[in-house]
Amino acid sequence: MSRELKIVEAINEALFQGMERDERVMVLGEDVGIEGGVFRVTSGLQEKFGKDRCVDTPLTETGILGAAVGLAINGMIPVCEIQFDGFIWPGFDHIINHIARFRTRTRGRITTPVIIRVPFGGGIHALEHHSESMEAVFSHIPGINVVIPSNPHDAKGLLLSALQSPDPTIFLEPKKIYRAIKEDVPEAHYTVDTKKAQVLREGNDVTIISYGAMMRETKLALTEYLKTNELDFELIDLVSLSPIDYETVIKSAEKTGRVLIVNEEPRTCGLAAELAAVIQEKALLSLKAPIERVTGFDVIMPLLKMEDHYIPGPKRIINGLTKVLNF
Template sequence: MPQMTMVQALNLALDQSMESDDRVCLMGEDIGVNGGVFRVTQNLLKKYGENRVMDTPLAECSIIGTAVGMAMYGLKPVPEIQFSGFTMQAFDQIEQNMARMRNRSRGRYPISMVMRAPYGGGIRAVEHHSESREAYWAHTPGLKCVIPSGPRNARALLKAAIDDPDPVVFYEPKAVYRAFKEDVPDEPESMEIGKAKVAREGNDLTMIAWGAMMRPAAEAADDLADLHGIDVELIDLLSIKPMDTETIVNSVSKTGRCLIVQEAPQTCSVASEIIARLNEKAFEYLIAPIKRVSGYDIIFPYYQTEQHYLPDPDTVIEAAKDVMAWE
């Protein structure tokens, strides 16, 4: 099995989907000749031509709006928004059309499209390049939102998103893009949207993370086991919406304790929703209040200070010890 970075794995997923289905087409800023600013779409223009890999004018609202039209026609567009911070320009079209056209047309025009966008901090980028706004997409009826955490699940999730009959926001943790390699099989691989993965089994504390936060969470889980004797069950959420409530509830029913790690701002966040669901469905099993290690309700810091904003293993370990302190 070849070893790949997440960028290479995403490229493989796009390539194989385009090869097997000629309705799949890509569009976005600098995705063609340039291969995307992160090179996720490298070489695809050469292979599939301008009708299927479209270097677009610089207008995010147009990219999503016209992609919706192409999906209404019956194509399967996979538009790229260069950085998730720029999805705000496209919010109009995401909310008014992408999310609700199927409903407004009484099922006549399902919108099978995937909006890809690199999200999150940690790469020393300029302002507006580090946002984590997955809560917006979870809050918008009609959308699905998934976030991979490594090369292999990125490839499988992207295939699943492209195959999905409904619109999917595909958030790519750009801090993970080239952070490590994994074995990724040649043959196409998919996974079910809406399913979380237990990344590490444990009995003392349930830890929930997704995307780029899986790395500090996993590192903290290792240290908690090795240095503090705390046996963490780590859940990789993978799908923000729909959310795998069952896996979360089962785990917390077993451990009685839960810690959520996210880089997004705190208020009305995905962590807030997880806590609400556990309150509804696992309250009787809780030994300690659920805690979150989160980004703050501030504009994402400029890069000289971003390392202090982002949740790190030490902070996660301290929070885990707090949760464990409840008897």
């Protein structure tokens, strides 16, 4: 059985099912309880599982992420909600210095299977510090998985998969498409491989790699482009931002010889740069054009009036596509 759900609803269902299946799973964060989270992702959880398992915490990301370390070490599986991407930084110490390191430091004795859920990226005309895309900062940290769904089906399956992982996961939630896409999601418990990129369409002319909310923009750009052009493109949803499924990426790059990467982060030292580096290392002789990055700019995310000039839209994506095809 399945029915149509949005990403927010799919994540909510994953949390319900994860908490039902395993009583160690608990949700903590700011306004996750009575309010059900500012995006309503945790709606109904406190009502169903009580205040000890869906916890409104004091307003401190250091507290949420730091306490999660101890909770995890002592047998719980904490799912932390960071209210907006820009608010994660006070707790960053615990991610980089503790959550990602305990397994290594204790030679596998102590693990911290913490899940950190973060509404992620721009495009919803929110306030300052509510719209940044800093995924490369997280992917840069050894010892923690970074995952981002681009649709409701994967949102549920990836989160349920992360809940079963003995390792910590940063689960980025593309807030721009929280409610924009509605699709069939199975009612039953299922998992989606968190380490595997997905080839959404096979093709021979060009490899287009994207993820999260930018996957939707990429598809919009392709629809636009295909109105007046023919193109046998291969489309890859990266899904896992750490570790990256290079096997899928390289195989595709070797086949098409042209690669376009679309994401909304600042360009320098970004995920796209990392992908480009590895693709040229492993598939240089297959390449017919320089790898093209379509990204945000190396600037502070503008306030809402100018936000759309920062975020790559169909126009910038089509420009990048044209460039990589016409080289």
